[in-house]
Amino acid sequence: MTLSCFDLGERMLTVAEAGERLATLIEAPLPAERVELSDLHGRVLAEDAVSPIDVPQNTNAAMDGIALAWPSEPAWPGEWRLVGEVLAGGQRGEALAAGECVRITTGAPLPPGADTVIMREQLIEALDVQPFNEEQGEAVVIDRPERVRRGQHVRQAGEDISRGQRALAAGTRLGAAELGLLASLGLAEAWVQRRPRVAVFSTGDEVTAPGATLPPAGIYDANRHTLAGLLLEQGAEPVDLGILPDDREAMEAALGEAAANADMVITSGGVSVGHADFTRAALETVGRLAFWRIAIRPGRPMACGLLGERGVPFLGLPGNPVAVMVTFLQFVAPLLARMQGRGAVGPLRLTAVADEALKSRLGRTDFLRGIFHTADDGRLHVRSTGAQGSGILSSMVAANCLIELADDREGAAPGEAVSIQPLHRLP
Numbered sequence: 001m002t003l004s005c006f007d008l009g010e011r012m013l014t015v016a017e018a019g020e021r022l023a024t025l026i027e028a029p030l031p032a033e034r035v036e037l038s039d040l041h042g043r044v045l046a047e048d049a050v051s052p053i054d055v056p057q058n059t060n061a062a063m064d065g066i067a068l069a070w071p072s073e074p075a076w077p078g079e080w081r082l083v084g085e086v087l088a089g090g091q092r093g094e095a096l097a098a099g100e101c102v103r104i105t106t107g108a109p110l111p112p113g114a115d116t117v118i119m120r121e122q123l124i125e126a127l128d129v130q131p132f133n134e135e136q137g138e139a140v141v142i143d144r145p146e147r148v149r150r151g152q153h154v155r156q157a158g159e160d161i162s163r164g165q166r167a168l169a170a171g172t173r174l175g176a177a178e179l180g181l182l183a184s185l186g187l188a189e190a191w192v193q194r195r196p197r198v199a200v201f202s203t204g205d206e207v208t209a210p211g212a213t214l215p216p217a218g219i220y221d222a223n224r225h226t227l228a229g230l231l232l233e234q235g236a237e238p239v240d241l242g243i244l245p246d247d248r249e250a251m252e253a254a255l256g257e258a259a260a261n262a263d264m265v266i267t268s269g270g271v272s273v274g275h276a277d278f279t280r281a282a283l284e285t286v287g288r289l290a291f292w293r294i295a296i297r298p299g300r301p302m303a304c305g306l307l308g309e310r311g312v313p314f315l316g317l318p319g320n321p322v323a324v325m326v327t328f329l330q331f332v333a334p335l336l337a338r339m340q341g342r343g344a345v346g347p348l349r350l351t352a353v354a355d356e357a358l359k360s361r362l363g364r365t366d367f368l369r370g371i372f373h374t375a376d377d378g379r380l381h382v383r384s385t386g387a388q389g390s391g392i393l394s395s396m397v398a399a400n401c402l403i404e405l406a407d408d409r410e411g412a413a414p415g416e417a418v419s420i421q422p423l424h425r426l427p
């Protein structure tokens, strides 16, 4: 019998178990919607994009010059008779006869029979008479014809994508290259998964909005803004619900209201065992707590469950800013991918050589902030960013990866291989 997410109680879960249990909170992707090409960046295809055309549509020239039909007899003509020209956007229906050629520009369809293009730079005849004048009966001489290969500088119709072929699979997240590809198929819209609307709030009497005067015991609210950025990077739509005081009733009301209008609710802070930590208790009142302890550092206390009658996934992340980022990347990002129909998408993992001793504890997965680079030996090497306190957000700024020391190891010695997760960075 498999355990449901809600049979776990106080048990401390491994990172892998927590990920598996969380996945069960998302039963199906969000509904699809039809969206215009100009608004598709970052969205996820809800169905395969099938090409209605051959790309390229016609067999065409890859260079400016002349197009000719490869001669059937072994000897090449010394001169080629220029019988016309095809500019990009134009077409020529008449076939080329033996010994004939046409002037052609890059992208222009080859005339029937033509199969080879010679670059203009390889022609002795200057081809300078503009526009083409059939009366003049120009002749073209090819310099060093022994270098010409049959079929050269020709792009075959459908060589990129053929009509009816799947150009992009359902579940593909659309970046710049994918948008260009859709456009090149002539598709002006696509069915994509609706973006998850994610309600976010911070908690804590000490937490102060940036721009306000910092009280003597205050701390500026980093988490709501980090989370907004992380959500945008995952294709979700953040809904900012501000800062909640350490007050259980206020927390219950806010969670209930957030769940009515969102696909997911995320809070930070108030999940541990402090006297003012109300997140878990509030979740148990207005929803169901699934589990809250994971063998991970940073991020051990994390309240997970479902809110309200609709069963909206709830993630109560710990308050420490680095713990927020680490738990989001390990646990929230895969859920958002699932909601967007992307199946099992986990963080990218690479292997690097530790350049220094790295500390971790057996029985717990530790994520250190790291800096990796390719060393002279051609391998990836990694070192930590230095102090690893889970409130030191500058360590996330300095890092280009997380070093993942799984629960079956106790630290790493210099020279040992470790797993790293490269971090997303804006270029």
Ligand SMILES: Nc1nc2c(c(=O)[nH]1)N[C@H]1C(S)=C(S)[C@@H](COP(=O)(O)OP(=O)(O)OC[C@H]3O[C@@H](n4cnc5c(N)ncnc54)[C@H](O)[C@@H]3O)O[C@H]1N2
Pocket (backbone or CB within 6 Å): 202, 203, 204, 206, 207, 219, 220, 221, 222, 223, 224, 268, 269, 270, 271, 272, 273, 274, 277, 298, 299, 300, 301, 317, 318, 319, 320, 321, 323, 390, 391
């Ligand atoms: N007795 C125990 N104490 C703590 C434990 C524990 O197991 N036993 N776990 C520690 C760990 S690990 C973490 S992580 C934190 C998580 O606790 P909470 O989620 O209850 O977080 P808070 O106490 O509310 O805040 C922790 C820390 O982060 C600062 N914070 C909170 N919100 C924000 C924000 N929006 N922006 C910037 N900084 C924020 C807050 O001021 C605290 O300094 O508990 C440990 N304690």
Ligand code: MOO
Pocket (backbone or CB within 6 Å): 296, 297, 298, 299, 300, 301, 318, 320, 322, 323, 390, 391
């Ligand atoms: O697990 Mo907490 O995030 O380290 O400070």
